[in-house]
Amino acid sequence: MIDFTSTRLLDELQNLRLLPVVAEEGSFAGAARRLNCAASVIMRSIESLEQAIGQSLLERHAAGVRLSSAGELVRARAVRIEAEIDLAAELFQSAERVSPSLHTLRHVLGNGARQRLVLELVRQGSARAAADGLGMTQPGISMALGRLERTLGAPLFERTRRGLRPSDQCVSLLKHINRIEAELRALCDELDSAAGDIAGTVVLGLLTVARLHLVPAAVIQVRRAHPRVKIRTMTLPFDRMLSALADGRIDLVVGVAGSAIEESGLRVTVLGGDELGIFLRSGHPLLAGPCPSLGQLSHADWIMPRREALSRRLIESCFAAADMAVPEAAVESTDTEFIRQLVLCSDMLAFASPQQFAFELRNGSVARLPIPLGGTARETALLERNEALPSPAVSLIRAAICEQADIWAGQPEL
Template sequence: MTAAPHAINPKHLRAFLAVAQTGSVVRSSRMVRRVQSAVTRSIQELERELGALLFERRPQGMLLTGLGRTLLHRVERAFAEMESARQGIAAAGPPSGWNDHAPILSLSLGRQRLLAFAELVEQRHMGAVADSLLISQPAVSQALREVELGLGIEVFIRSPAGLQPTPLGALLALHVRRALAEIRAAEVEVGLLQGAMAGRVTVGTLSLGRTRLLPQAIIHMQESHPNLTVSTVEGSFEHLAMRLRAGDIDFILGALRSPEHTIGLTRETIAQDELAIVTRAGHHLAQRPDPDFAALANARWVLPQRGTPTRELLEIALQGRALPTPQVAVETTDLAITRGLLLDSDLLTAVSPHLFQPEIDAGRLAILPLDLPETRRGIGILQRAGGSPSLAARLLMSSIRAIGRL
């Protein structure tokens, strides 16, 4: 989780929100229980960080500028995440005496300490967090101490095996990550309004989105917005969905899973895909003018692991044709390994053909003329339900939709 060029210190956002809501430094100082000069300094520091005026100072009060209104939208969403954290902890029945006005719940810790806590829940090792954030291990320890002392509850279980987040710690970290994602989006959007059409989109990619849709969409987007950059995150669907729910990535592109696996996410179909049976061009089945499915009975396969959508779809298709479960010689999801095995052996695979389109076009691999219409599935975009994607993310998704219509 990296900061934008104009990095917001979350410690100033409580004062900003109070002034935006009340239109007055005097009234906001009572709301946040800070002296007026401290509120004024927070607003000035925030404006300095962003390089923009957020309020018009008028005799009748403080009036948000256009940039201020843009920031307010994201700040309200960030604080809504922390309110959800507070309510979730309260509903779980924490120990008596816990502090429901802890500094972390109002984002009143420094950004680095919020990041250190969130990363510690994920990595569970102080040294690893220190290395990833380029800070000292004592600084990570101090961040954890501040969080726990402020809350009045422990958020980690210490053991010889290391740190294990408690359920309340994991819940709090989830909402902290989401709040930080809103702050990052605010930084980018304020920059865009200042004329700096720059920003970063982080996309979780599954195999079916990587080879055509995403590369062409990036090229299409960057023709108009060359300063927008794209980062991709690869991994299993479960890993990417976890990171999407935490706000670490903007959206996922790939084969859409069934609704029971996408609870809390919105699904949008961009294109359709159908599995094909692929082998080397010199394979004896590829040489037959009219192979039938019965010829697959003794075939040996390279396929993804059990439980993956491709494997399940193929097994169901073969069973529907009274064929045995495929004899799998190699289990892998690595396309490079699969490609090498196909080119130099008699193994078959079931795959979206565009994943090996260069080899098919070059005549090195061949698609067997055996249709599998029941394996048809949607390729699309997954977003977090209730999320508010940044402008940069919206631009890339728009490009993906345009490529999908071609």
């Protein structure tokens, strides 16, 4: 198992950026000529990177150097990081009326210490707390931030009574810094996996339906075969979930696809679909006679999804298409366990996905009223960044989720 972290690699970022140049030139001397510096400087930089990683990245021979297998992994990620730095510099320069040259911006944004400074200030919200995290003094943090802002020609933080608040320029840069950190996390996992069984941490963003059956089954499948793969889940508001996916803080998102996803530029893999229904406990008085119409249920005690949820918008569209008023909600919630308990223990009716009551529908404790809700069909999808290069652990989880989706699709309809 590796004994370094993405934070340690961030400290080596400037050295890591040299590796593709050395590989292309085939020698330290060639890289030195290209970069207009001493070959000994480049050699020491690569040796520092190798010591941090604990593996040899270059094979030395009489004609020069060539990449080792570990070096190939590092080079691939270094090239992607360089492209992210270039993009960040170009976008920053185009957004600012007065800014330094692209060369200066690339140098500043490609400095791991400066990236760590920005990340820690954003996470901590104050120079004092960031100083503790970085092992610096508060005046040292303030001076370093001041120098960085003067070099960039733009403020990165607004000083408020409650602490530091990221400026628009900082938020823009932060997206690229997070993506660079994601590349370094993936590199750590790749190097660890190359030494034995696949390893690494996968960050999953889960929307309501994904938490029920699909993703848990996929996680169990992967963990049984690859116990060194670890999972972290995040549950955020929809827009923040997509933002975290776009900047690399989340590897994969599983949930219900909607128009916002289609317009986000993300890679979308449809896993399946369902149609919303009306659910009630077995033994409910409404099951004793003929099935009522939707209009006859207008005064029932309804459990409705929250107003910002896609399923709520689908329900409202369904009623609008039928020229009917949307019933008043007695309870608004997207908490699956809470909704399940309300249905099982009361005469409330719930607009919900059949997946939320899969177990209860099979054991007969919950029933679905045979009332069609036109226009409420939804697709469950797997979301990824288009340009992402997944680590081995992420690829494993992705494949398992797709496999479990196929298994789920083959089961009898609820």
